[in-house]
Amino acid sequence: MEVYKFGGASVVNAQAVRNLAEIIKNANQKYLLIVISAMGKTTNKLEELSHAYVFGQENTHELLEEIKTYHFDILNELFPDHQHPVYNDVANTFVEIEWLLEEEANDAPDYIYDQIVSIGELLSTRIVAAYLSAHGSPASWIDARNFIKTDNTYREGMVDWDKTGIEIRKSLVPVLEKGIAVTQGFIGSTSENFTTTLGREGSDYSAAIFSACLDATALTIWKDVPGVLNADPKWFDQTERIPQLSYHDAIELTYYGATVIHPKTIKPLQNKNIPLYVKSFLHPEAVGTQINGENSPLPVPSFIFKVNQVLISIFPKDFSFIIEENLSDIFNLFHQHKVKVNTMLNSAISFSVSVDHDEEKISNLIKDLSVLYKVKYNEGLELVTIRYYNHDTINRVTLNKDILLEVKSRHTCQMVMKNKSAVE
Numbered sequence: 001m002e003v004y005k006f007g008g009a010s011v012v013n014a015q016a017v018r019n020l021a022e023i024i025k026n027a028n029q030k031y032l033l034i035v036i037s038a039m040g041k042t043t044n045k046l047e048e049l050s051h052a053y054v055f056g057q058e059n060t061h062e063l064l065e066e067i068k069t070y071h072f073d074i075l076n077e078l079f080p081d082h083q084h085p086v087y088n089d090v091a092n093t094f095v096e097i098e099w100l101l102e103e104e105a106n107d108a109p110d111y112i113y114d115q116i117v118s119i120g121e122l123l124s125t126r127i128v129a130a131y132l133s134a135h136g137s138p139a140s141w142i143d144a145r146n147f148i149k150t151d152n153t154y155r156e157g158m159v160d161w162d163k164t165g166i167e168i169r170k171s172l173v174p175v176l177e178k179g180i181a182v183t184q185g186f187i188g189s190t191s192e193n194f195t196t197t198l199g200r201e202g203s204d205y206s207a208a209i210f211s212a213c214l215d216a217t218a219l220t221i222w223k224d225v226p227g228v229l230n231a232d233p234k235w236f237d238q239t240e241r242i243p244q245l246s247y248h249d250a251i252e253l254t255y256y257g258a259t260v261i262h263p264k265t266i267k268p269l270q271n272k273n274i275p276l277y278v279k280s281f282l283h284p285e286a287v288g289t290q291i292n293g294e295n296s297p298l299p300v301p302s303f304i305f306k307v308n309q310v311l312i313s314i315f316p317k318d319f320s321f322i323i324e325e326n327l328s329d330i331f332n333l334f335h336q337h338k339v340k341v342n343t344m345l346n347s348a349i350s351f352s353v354s355v356d357h358d359e360e361k362i363s364n365l366i367k368d369l370s371v372l373y374k375v376k377y378n379e380g381l382e383l384v385t386i387r388y389y390n391h392d393t394i395n396r397v398t399l400n401k402d403i404l405l406e407v408k409s410r411h412t413c414q415m416v417m418k419n420k421s422a423v424e
């Protein structure tokens with residue numbers, strides 16, 4: 001039994017849904033679980049709606065109407081018969097949110113976020129399951145919240161692997177023994193059945209959870225690129241497809257920020273030795289990238305760029321050494337403010353980290369750090385990571401740059417840089 005995952009770009013409009021249905025038909029798999037994300041940029045729109053509701057803004061109705069129109073336009077194109085039950089299913093999914101928006105926003109913002117943002121995946125899967133069923137690939141609609149069980153960390157649910165595995169084996173396997181099923185990525189539920197989400201871009205991870213618990217023979221993630229490339233084509237003109245990647249290299253690349261796959265996706269697959277294929281939904285016949293347990297090194301150096309970085313340097317105000325006396329304290333504050341460290345370096349009396357510049361989070365973090373430490377920071381930087389670096393690749397990316405921080409291991413080099421200031 002295989003698992004397929006389709007992200008937002010592969011269900012962005014009616015034509016994309018038709019293309020997905022073609023892929024399923026040609027794959028000719030009798031038993032298949034299809035995991036789907038919200039359509040296009042719906043999650044961003046729902047985030048806006050949740051924010052507007054929590055802050056009591058006037059435009060909640062307008063935002064919801066925009067999301068509705070987008071989905072009903074796609075429905076109208078795909079289902080000319082307005083009596084089709086999918087119209088009711090989609091309308092009912094919106095009703096839940098309409099009821100919520102009628103009330104005062106008294107619950108915790110992260111809880112509200114998950115109740116609102118999760119409808120993106122509920123909508124897309126209703127539409128895709130109905131379309132597949134109407135076009136030669138009968139598919140059951142499955143609510144992922146009955147299977148992916150998490151703790152109650154809203155917006156970043158931690159998966160309870162034991163409960164999830166039990167539910168999947170007990171109630172999903174029998175459905176899949178009968179044919180194709182469509183379910184949502186990104187969402188789960190607590191033991192009290194409140195909806196949670198797994199973190200942005202978490203649908204790849206959902207697909208890996210389902211694959212691992214089902215002991216799937218393979219997971220295929222369908223993307224708008226020909227496979228995993230040695231750099232993001234949005235940043236780099238000349239990229240090369242990597243035909244085969246080890247789990248280890250895939251974990252390293254995604255951990256450092258190769259956004260083609262969610263970083264949590266690989267480990268569950270590695271644990272069960274399930275191969276992961278990354279393929280193009282635009283050229284489904286092409287081979288793409290295979291990620292598995294073979295340990296061949298990457299054929300070419302890979303580059304990962306992160307812009308809008310802040311380099312924060314932290315110095316104890318007393319004369320204590322940073323490692324022994326202060327590090328756990330500092331990491332605690334990063335954890336409390338949910339700030340993820342992209343790279344770090346320490347000396348005897350200083351600790352420097354590069355983090356994404358989320359203004360609100362960073363200014364609160366710096367305020368808290370400043371109670372005990374002297375803090376300096378530098379904004380507007382970029383972080384480049386090169387996996388399997390060499391002299392030439394470093395020279396190429398550092399041309400006209402000043403390097404503020406450099407961290408090297410045997411295979412990976414990370415540099416925080418800024419443009420060289422013009423000569424006066």
Ligand SMILES: Nc1ncnc2c1ncn2[C@@H]1O[C@H](COP(=O)(O)OP(=O)(O)O)[C@@H](O)[C@H]1O
Pocket residue numbers: 006007008009010037201222223224225227228229230231232233234258259260261
């Ligand atoms: N190393 C890489 N190889 C391929 N694509 C990459 C890489 N790094 C970043 N990307 C980006 O990942 C995008 C696909 O991921 P994403 O947009 O999250 O897909 P989806 O939302 O459909 O799951 C590509 O369009 C590409 O810009």
Ligand SMILES: N[C@@H](CC(=O)OP(=O)(O)O)C(=O)O
Pocket residue numbers: 006007008009037038043044120185186199200201202203204
């Ligand atoms: N829809 C969610 C989950 C997700 O993974 O989406 P995508 O597969 O399109 O990256 C998000 O945008 O965060």
